[in-house]
Amino acid sequence: MNEKIIALRRELHRYPEVSNCEYKTTDRIINFIDEYKPDEVIRLGDKGVLFVFKGAEQGETMMFRCELDALPIKEISGLEYASVNEGVSHVCGHDGHMAIVAGLAQKISTDRPTKGKVILLFQPAEEVEQGACDVMENVNFKNNEPDYLFALHNIPGLTKNRIVLKNGSFASGSKGMTVQLTGKTSHAAEPQDGISPADAISQIISKLHVLRTDKTLFSDFILLTIIHIQLGEISFGTSPGYAEIRITLRAFENEDLTLLTSLCEKIVKEVANQEKLACEISYTEVFPATMNNNACVGIVEQAAKQNGLDVEYIKTPYKWSEDFGYYTEKFNACYFGLGSGYEQPQLHNPDFDFPDDIIETGINLFYTIYKSTLQS
Incomplete structure (x- = not known):
């Protein structure tokens, strides 16, 4: 040696x-x-x-x-x-x-x-x-x-x-996707006076899980993993007005990663629009x-x-x-x-x-x- x-x-x-x-x-x-x-x-x-x-x-x-x-x-x-x-x-x-x-x-x-x-x-x-x-x-x-x-x-x-x-x-190629959803806080006793991202998070996660299991859209293996969720602050008197979701997107083929990214963005933006939330999407740790x-x-x-x-x-x-x-x-x-x-x-x-x-x-x-x- x-x-x-x-x-x-x-x-x-x-x-x-x-x-x-x-x-x-x-x-x-x-x-x-x-x-x-x-x-x-x-x-x-x-x-x-x-x-x-x-x-x-x-x-x-x-x-x-x-x-x-x-x-x-x-x-x-x-x-x-x-x-x-x-x-x-x-x-x-x-x-x-x-x-x-x-x-x-x-x-x-x-x-x-x-x-x-x-x-x-x-x-x-x-x-x-x-x-x-x-x-x-x-x-x-x-x-x-x-x-x-x-x-x-x-x-x-x-x-x-x-x-x-x-x-x-x-x-695999992979990337970290960060979704920021901004609504409006309100008193927890009057949630109708605010715009909470809570329902939007539930819908986004559900739709992403459906996308993850759809075998007809992609040429090979894809995976998306919810790795972090933040919703509002720890304050029992406040209905939240802000949320973040972090998701790792992964695929064997670069073309599939591009398609997966596009479809995820479409889901997030549609839900945010329906729920009257401002939406920002950014990426980090992008690996082809x-x-x-x-x-x-x-x-x-x-x-x-x-x-x-x-x-x-x-x-x-x-x-x-x-x-x-x-x-x-x-x-x-x-x-x-x-x-x-x-x-x-x-x-x-x-x-x-x-x-x-x-x-x-x-x-x-x-x-x-x-x-x-x-x-x-």
Whole structure:
């Protein structure tokens, strides 16, 4: 096992930082990879970084991406290298993903491209959707856009070192929908003198649940989940005049997510109009579906076979979302899974710890992709 990379992974695990606060994490990565003498180290603002290894000849650009951020979850693992930052932990495995890409830098440093470029992207703020958008808008990224882009995610509950692939949609698109309904407060003894959103909320929820079960409208899986409702204030003498509903919309296909969004808005606006309520709708944490390029999927499959790894093609995309979907809208890309074991706690569990014994598999697979595509 690569003890130096494992030590890096555990150091990153010990000092996690949440989305948009990954300053020291970025510094640690730069300090580590600097030893391997990339041709360029390009900052993406004050968080995020590109490491560029250049060939002598002009050619295509291949990029490998990993995530810098941790989650606002208290770790309960009891590990000697457990998080020292209260209420923050690497319980999604981004520490392991960073270690894999750092290990790739090790290998490339002694086997540099003869043509083209290979770029290692350490991206901030994946967990909150903002990271990929900010990276793609950064002029330093625009000047180094890839011809091919690859990334992986560890998958608990799957045989260790198994590679999970899918053509087309790999992970769901999703968005958070916030509905604000404004009427008029009144005395609770005289509700007819006000305009309460209470009945509107009941109608909206009922109609959304009917929409959720309609199998004729969508080409594939959709889901909407009511995650929060606020109605008025805790005052028994007041009939409410304001309400908010927060809903997560989710779909395997981007076209279905667009249709689902439109139909939900139609329901909300019709009910609000009937109930004489002002209505505002906004969105946050918008993730497009992660849509794999078939040719890139084939590249990963061949690399996995060259490494003697089992490959599984899943039939159904994952329900979770990933901001890698922003990259797949523009670039030839593949996002794939790396099995992390049946005993592995699930992602975002407070006792999660990335298994060190799959790091080498990730490094070797990325390296084979690099060799077979950029060096061929």
